[in-house]
Amino acid sequence: MLDKKEHQYEKAVLVGVVTQNQDEKKLAEFMDELEFLAFTAGATVEKRFTQKLTQPDSKLFVGKGKAEEIKQYVIENDINTIIFDDELSPSQLKNLEREIEVKILDRTNLILDIFAQRAQTSYARTQVELAQYQYLLPRLSKMWSHLDKQKGGIGMRGPGETEIETDRRIIRDKITLLKDKLKVIDKQMATQRNNRGKMVRVALVGYTNVGKSTLMNAISKSDVFAENKLFATLDTTVRKVVIGNLPFLLTDTVGFIRKLPTQLVESFKSTLDEVREADLLIHVVDISHEGFEDQLNSVNQTLEEIGAHNKPMIMIFNKIDDFSYEKKADDDLSPETHKNISLEEWEKTWMANSKYPTVFISALTKENFPEMKKMIYDEVQKIHIARFPYNDFLFQYFDDEEEI
Missing domain, CATH: 3.40.50.300 (P-loop containing nucleotide triphosphate hydrolases)
Known part of the structure; x- marks a missing residue:
């Protein structure tokens, strides 16, 4: 499931919004943390884009003008990846890829990718795989065209990389199997805890x-x-x-x-x-x-x-x-x-x-x-x-x- 190969650093930009629930100081802290997450995953951050909104735009997360500004910068500076500080809805993800035509990641996908890199044992890998499938399921229709265009790199480790014909039913079956597998391991680990006296x-x-x-x-x-x-x-x-x-x-x-x-x-x-x-x-x-x-x-x-x-x-x-x-x-x-x-x-x-x-x-x-x-x-x-x-x-x- 996991790509063990070393990857080259990707050029990325970060995107966040100032809202009524998140002021500029708080956003700056989150963006600092997001940059550290990006570095951990294997990316160099070239620029940060922020915008003040009452709430994130339902279609593009940011406004149409800001999306166009980001697109222009990405094209002119040969940027590989755009990382958003909050979790994007399936429709936002789809609209952004159609608008900007580069790899789009959100904070959740980035964290999942880091976990995929860091998981060493079979148990940890199973846990990460389950989390990845649960994240992918509602985004399935978007992912296949996305994966067909973009191969490898941050956010691309994990299930769904190889077989485009995978459908929702198969993903749900995999989730069920992984949950069952984790239940067995959880029982084993509970027994180990009990055996510690x-x-x-x-x-x-x-x-x-x-x-x-x-x-x-x-x-x-x-x-x-x-x-x-x-x-x-x-x-x-x-x-x-x-x-x-x-x-x-x-x-x-x-x-x-x-x-x-x-x-x-x-x-x-x-x-x-x-x-x-x-x-x-x-x-x-x-x-x-x-x-x-x-x-x-x-x-x-x-x-x-x-x-x-x-x-x-x-x-x-x-x-x-x-x-x-x-x-x-x-x-x-x-x-x-x-x-x-x-x-x-x-x-x-x-x-x-x-x-x-x-x-x-x-x-x-x-x-x-x-x-x-x-x-x-x-x-x-x-x-x-x-x-x-x-x-x-x-x-x-x-x-x-x-x-x-």
Whole structure:
């Protein structure tokens, strides 16, 4: 199903709209993220197009004049791909391709393509394939003429590349078969979770690219793939970890993202089950990201949607080594930028007043790891004592810098 071959970088432009529900600042954040998604998928962004509309145009997403402006730029600059920041309806997709005559992708298709590139195991590939078919089904009539004209590249990995005669009935049959296959695997994974015994389960959650895998490697001394790209890893990793002399299971899960395609939420049910069935969540936040508050809220919203928002949680604000902020215009006393804020200063911020235990760290440099280790130990021990009230004397925390 997936194209393993390396592909050349494609030239792309991005398109987004300012609406009554999305102001210019919010759109800029989404477009920055979309550009990072495009880079992760294998594209270089040549230009961004934005337009103010009450709501996206029902026919072309943007107005007729803006569509003509984009078309002219695409022709003059030999652009391969146009990527829209929101999910396009089947009719919008069809109209845009007829109007501009190049490959049109939306945010959902782009994320699905990245997942198709990153899926390593058979299970992850099956999950992605199901999500792709669910996305393709309502767009089927458009896709065949599109695929006949455009071969390969971003958004083109996956089902439907080879056989134009595939129809809706066959796609529905494939979706049914994939769902059945995932049900079998889900049962197997549920059995694996049950077979782990009564050990406390801890799950790392957070926005994509906040440093969960780097933190997983540091805590568990494992070698989970970590990269400065979105969705660097899709496959759930579970490791036995011992802090002090208290053992527990630590799980690294797929990162969340704003506007996460509903197809992926459904197909990655078992991955999300690792979060739902965890005893403790460690919510990792990239404090150096300009939009970290929105990312934090997006993760909390997703946790609520999957019924995991009431679990015990630790807040870990990561990447304090990479944080900086701009000097205000009327501030003549501070340097141009202020980097590496002290831990004492971090602990006076509003983030430290969370209802959850909170710690500020750098997973890369391991700054403030002793406090983080102690915090994880304390929370795991609470759960362990509640589960085994008669053997808490067996565990005693000690701070061993060589352990991590």
